[in-house]
Amino acid sequence: EDQVTQSPEALRLQEGESSSLNCSYTVSGLRGLFWYRQDPGKGPEFLFTLYSAGEEKEKERLKATLTKKESFLHITAPKPEDSATYLCAVRASGGYNKLIFGAGTRLAVHP
Amino acid sequence: DADVTQTPRNRITKTGKRIMLECSQTKGHDRMYWYRQDPGLGLRLIYYSFDVKDINKGEISDGYSVSRQAQAKFSLSLESAIPNQTALYFCATSEGTAGQPQHFGDGTRLSIL
Numbered sequence: 001e002d003q004v005t006q007s008p009e010a011l012r013l014q015e016g017e018s019s020s021l022n023c024s025y026t027v028s029g030l031r032g033l034f035w036y037r038q039d040p041g042k043g044p045e046f047l048f049t050l051y052s053a054g055e056e057k058e059k060e061r062l063k064a065t066l067t068k069k070e071s072f073l074h075i076t077a078p079k080p081e082d083s084a085t086y087l088c089a090v091r092a093s094g095g096y097n098k099l100i101f102g103a104g105t106r107l108a109v110h111p
Numbered sequence: 112d113a114d115v116t117q118t119p120r121n122r123i124t125k126t127g128k129r130i131m132l133e134c135s136q137t138k139g140h141d142r143m144y145w146y147r148q149d150p151g152l153g154l155r156l157i158y159y160s161f162d163v164k165d166i167n168k169g170e171i172s173d174g175y176s177v178s179r180q181a182q183a184k185f186s187l188s189l190e191s192a193i194p195n196q197t198a199l200y201f202c203a204t205s206e207g208t209a210g211q212p213q214h215f216g217d218g219t220r221l222s223i224l
Contacts, residue, residue, distance in 0.1 A: 004153065032210045043115070043201050043215030044154070051210070087153070091210060098169075099213060101153030 002027045002092045006102035013078055013109050021073040021105045023088030032091040033071050034099065035064050037084045044087055078109045114138045115216035117202050123222045130189045132219050134202030140214075141207045143185040145169075145177060148199040148218075157200075160185055161207070192223045 005024045013019055025033065032051055036044035048057040050066040057064045061082060063074040073086055085106045089099040115136045124130055134143065141162050146154040156169030158177040166179055174196060176188045189196055199220055203213040 034212055036215075041217070043203075043217045046212040046214060049210070049212055089154075098156060098159075099154075101155075103151055103153050 002090070002100045004088055004090055004100050004102035006086075006088050006105050008105060009103070010106040011108070013075075013107070015079055015109055015111050016077045018074070018076045018078070020075070021086055021107070023071040023073070023102055024069060025071070025088075025090045025100075026069075027090050027092055027100065029093040030090060031093065033066055034089045034091070035071070035073055036087040036089065038087055038104065039084050047086075075107070078107075080109050080111055083107055083109045115202055115204055115214055117200075117216040117219050119219060120217065121220045123224065124192055125224050126193055128192050128223075130192050130221070132187045132200055132202075132221070134185045134187070134216060136183050136202075136204045136216075138204050138214060139182075140204035141182065142205045143179065144203040144205075144213060145175075145185070145187045146201045146203065147171070147196075148201060154201065157187065194223050197221060197223045 003026045007022045034049050035047040038044045048064040053068045055066050061076050065072050085104040087104045089101045092098045118133045144159045145157040148154050155171050157175050160166045160179045163179050178186050199218045201218045202216045205211045205213045
């Protein structure tokens with residue numbers, strides 16, 4: 001069964017304290033791994049797509065990496081405005097663009 | 112203006128009522144989706160549509176129905192609402208090419224008493 005597990009559930013950081021969020025997945029034939037950011041009262045906002053092991057994507061203080069079993073979202077020198085829930089999703093095998101979502105990691109960055 | 116607009120943003124209603132949630136998009140995408148989000152759970156797919164004449168059930172379609180009125184409009188109905196349908200509901204769109212990201216609206220918070 002296709003499955004996505006994110007850890008930790010919640011993470012509290014001090015401003016400038018770098019860390020990583022984990023997304024472990026089991027899927028038959030990965031066809032894309034997606035990272036989203038979700039702010040309270042808002043819908044998920046697309047960040048990155050990764051397609052193959054070894055691929056990396058960067059945007060400002062965020063860097064996403066992918067292996068055959070997991071993805072990491074590295075946050076370098078975070079700021080309070082990086083506080084949000086980060087969602088990971090994988091595209092499952094099959095004929096349509098079905099995404100399997102993890103439950104998310106709630107990140108709080110304090111000044 | 113938002114690319115994917117959902118109405119209403121909040122709704123409180125009673126058990127047994129019929130409810131319609133609406134979604135419209137200006138992105139020009141063919142594919143549209145309805146998800147629900149519950150605390151501690153990932154987003155789960157209710158229905159999806161690849162074009163006006165193509166509508167498919169997702170993993171949790173029981174108790175829900177949809178209508179694709181036009182390329183830009185996709186509505187979700189709860190025929191007879193029950194309390195365990197209390198959740199956040201999101202509409203999303205994507206391009207027709209496989210592997211493209213989905214883009215989400217800001218959701219409808221639905222409470223069923």
